[in-house]
Amino acid sequence: MTVASLRRRRAAAAAAPQPGSVYRSHLVFERLWPDIRDDASSASAAASSLSSTSWRRSMLMTSHYQNPGELWMPCVNRKLIRPELPPSNGYLMIEANGGLNQQRLSICDAVAVASLLNATLVIPAFHFNSVWRDHSKFGDIFDEDHFIETLKEHVRVVKELPVDVLTRFDHNISSIPNMRTKAYSSPNHYMQKVLPKLLELGAVRIAPFSNRLAQSVPSNLQALRCFVNYQALRFAEPIRVLAEDMVERMVKRSTLTGGKFVSVHLRFEEDMVAFSCCTYDGGLKEKTEMENARERSWRGKFHRHGRVINPEANRRDGKCPLTPLEVGMMLRGMGFDNTTSLYVASGKIYNAEKYMAPLRQMFPLLATKDTLALPEELAEFEGHSSRLAALDYSVCLPSEVFVTTQGGNFPHFLMGHRRYLFGGNARTIKPDKRKLVLSFDDPNIRWNRFKRHMQDILHHSDMRGTALRKPNDSIYTFPMPECMCQQDGMM
Numbered sequence: 001m002t003v004a005s006l007r008r009r010r011a012a013a014a015a016a017p018q019p020g021s022v023y024r025s026h027l028v029f030e031r032l033w034p035d036i037r038d039d040a041s042s043a044s045a046a047a048s049s050l051s052s053t054s055w056r057r058s059m060l061m062t063s064h065y066q067n068p069g070e071l072w073m074p075c076v077n078r079k080l081i082r083p084e085l086p087p088s089n090g091y092l093m094i095e096a097n098g099g100l101n102q103q104r105l106s107i108c109d110a111v112a113v114a115s116l117l118n119a120t121l122v123i124p125a126f127h128f129n130s131v132w133r134d135h136s137k138f139g140d141i142f143d144e145d146h147f148i149e150t151l152k153e154h155v156r157v158v159k160e161l162p163v164d165v166l167t168r169f170d171h172n173i174s175s176i177p178n179m180r181t182k183a184y185s186s187p188n189h190y191m192q193k194v195l196p197k198l199l200e201l202g203a204v205r206i207a208p209f210s211n212r213l214a215q216s217v218p219s220n221l222q223a224l225r226c227f228v229n230y231q232a233l234r235f236a237e238p239i240r241v242l243a244e245d246m247v248e249r250m251v252k253r254s255t256l257t258g259g260k261f262v263s264v265h266l267r268f269e270e271d272m273v274a275f276s277c278c279t280y281d282g283g284l285k286e287k288t289e290m291e292n293a294r295e296r297s298w299r300g301k302f303h304r305h306g307r308v309i310n311p312e313a314n315r316r317d318g319k320c321p322l323t324p325l326e327v328g329m330m331l332r333g334m335g336f337d338n339t340t341s342l343y344v345a346s347g348k349i350y351n352a353e354k355y356m357a358p359l360r361q362m363f364p365l366l367a368t369k370d371t372l373a374l375p376e377e378l379a380e381f382e383g384h385s386s387r388l389a390a391l392d393y394s395v396c397l398p399s400e401v402f403v404t405t406q407g408g409n410f411p412h413f414l415m416g417h418r419r420y421l422f423g424g425n426a427r428t429i430k431p432d433k434r435k436l437v438l439s440f441d442d443p444n445i446r447w448n449r450f451k452r453h454m455q456d457i458l459h460h461s462d463m464r465g466t467a468l469r470k471p472n473d474s475i476y477t478f479p480m481p482e483c484m485c486q487q488d489g490m491m
Contacts, residue, residue: 020437021312023280025326027443028450029358032329035447036362040338072424074230075485079223082153085118090198091161092119093176095207097127099134100141100389101409102210105476107142108228109213111155112221113206116187117195120156123147126386127208134385141386143234150232154224165203178205184214187221216471219482225475226483229413230420235390238380243394246372250395253367254341261341262331263399265392265414267321267406268355269347271297278320279311282351318433322405324349324359326440330431331403332362333454341365343372343399345392345410347385369395397421403429416477424480431457 092114096106107124114121123138138144148157161173169175179194198204206212234240251259273280274293280286294302302309314320322330324344331340342363349356360366369378369391381387389410396402396414404411411430418426439445439453469478 017312018316020316020434020441022441023278023315023320023323024443025323025329025440026281028440028445029325029329031443031445032447032450033361036329036332039332039447071487072419072480072484073487074420074483076223076226076230076483079219079483080154080227081220085153085156088120088156089118089195090120090201091122091158091165091203092117092198093122093161093173093203093205093207094124094209095127095205096124097208097210099409100386100393101413103141103386104229104233104413105211105409106209107138107233108225108476109211110209111151111157111228111232112217112224113190113194113213114155114157115224116190116221117198119198120158122161123157123159124209134383134387136384136386139236140384141236141239141390143236143240146234147232151228154227161203168202173205176203176205177201178207181206181209181212183211185212186214187217215474222475222482226420226479229476230417230483235394239387239390239394242373242377242381243391245377246369246391246395247398249372250341250343250367253365256339256365257341257400260400261343262336262401262403263343263345263396264327264331264403265396265405265411266324266327266344266346266349267408268323268349270350272321272406273350276314276320277302277309277311278314280323286351315437316434318437320433320437322433322436324355326436327403327405328359328362329440329450330436330454330457333451334429334458335451335455336363338362338364342367343395344368345389345396347388401427401429405431412474412477416474416479420479420484424484429458429461431461 092110094106094110094113096103096110098106103124103126110121110124113119123144126134126137144159148159151157166173177197179197181189181194194204194206235243250261254261270289270293274290274297277290277294282289301307311320331342340363342359342365344359344366346368369388372395373391378388381391393410393414397417402411402414402418404415415426415428415430418428435453435457439450467478468480469475469482475482
């Protein structure tokens with residue numbers, strides 16, 4: 001070998017991307033699809049010699065998903081301190097921003113702050129967001145009357161600021177001082193900075209109010225947060241009625257698995273793909289569309305001086321949204337066969353015709369809100385992303401297994417809610433995407449090896465099923481131990 005050829009080889013090696021840097025999942029799928037299809041055929045043949053229903057149910061009832069140890073049960077009612085409400089110190093107004101579950105977080109924290117300040121909470125206003133583009137008000141998403149009635153022994157809540165108070169501010173909400181508050185502020189901050197102004201003026205605003213209360217607060221405030229989240233906040237009747245019908249239809253579609261189904265929160269909408277700055281297999285067309293989407297929603301943010309965008313590093317670090325194809329391959333590798341009923345919760349999938357096709361190929365019993373509900377049933381919710389997200393949330397909540405693929409408030413709230421309802425250990429798959437991308441990187445990988453990798457990822461995901469809240473964790477994701485008690489009553 002000449003010196004020149006050796007240098008060329010070294011240069012080529014240096015230029016080669018690190019493992020897991022490049023999206024090759026579509027190539028892996030092409031290579032493995034015959035084996036995936038044959039695996040399902042073998043499973044079907046095995047089922048024919050057994051009781052088919054019991055065999056198929058076992059795929060959703062394996063030992064991976066049994067609750068270990070003692071069950072935890074909701075006990076927030078006996079953890080709440082219920083002194084008689086003293087006279088109110090004034091009115092607290094907050095503005096909740098973001099999507100459905102960021103609004104939910106703001107509402108729960110606002111009730112806790114109102115309790116701390118002994119303030120009367122005005123039903124929160126929702127900030128119109130350029131990404132979510134939803135003009136819904138509180139009562140469009142949540143049951144206002146139920147919210148007020150459920151909280152009446154803990155915090156006073158009114159639908160709007162009384163006229164006599166508004167008159168003091170020239171009938172202009174903007175004239176009410178906005179007590180701008182840093183993220184994760186402590187209870188002491190509210191007592192020292194906000195309470196004096198509330199006592200002086202009789203009303204204060206805090207806008208925005210997302211993540212404006214510390215994760216770790218006194219136990220009575222933690223219990224109140226849970227009480228709001230799981231008891232006071234219920235969806236408005238139109239959402240509840242349709243969601244109940246959708247769950248019933250999903251159960252009926254899942255007869256091959258004993259009425260049990262898997263739900264997947266799929267974050268592959270255009271704005272999510274654009275924000276991630278990851279690249280897939282769409283070439284120049286994809287690049288142009290993502291650049292336009294970033295500029296449309298976040299004008300100039302991604303072109304600021306010093307901003308470095310590194311799609312390859314993002315993918316290696318597990319920051320890229322999983323494509324529907326990747327989710328399907330992962331689940332098939334974990335052992336969920338084509339008799340598994342799958343509910344996909346998502347917004348409008350980017351390039352859906354292309355990316356959803358292989359997922360439907362792997363899971364023909366796939367459903368979404370658009371296939372479970374009739375067009376006329378969804379008509380009143382169209383154009384309202386938070387109301388549509390509420391439908392998805394409601395169907396995912398009772399699923400046998402929940403799969404989260406990208407993080408965010410939706411899965412965090414859902415995981416906490418499912419822990420609260422199902423004995424502290426909801427059946428959740430939260431894959432380590434840094435490991436996952438390595439398996440999707442080799443177009444020559446064999447199916448048996450791929451399956452071993454997926455089952456290892458599943459095993460490590462299951463090990464994190466039951467968890468107590470740590471100091472910097474959210475009570476909305478980890479309701480134990482502040483809002484739940486072990487069944488023996490020792491905690």
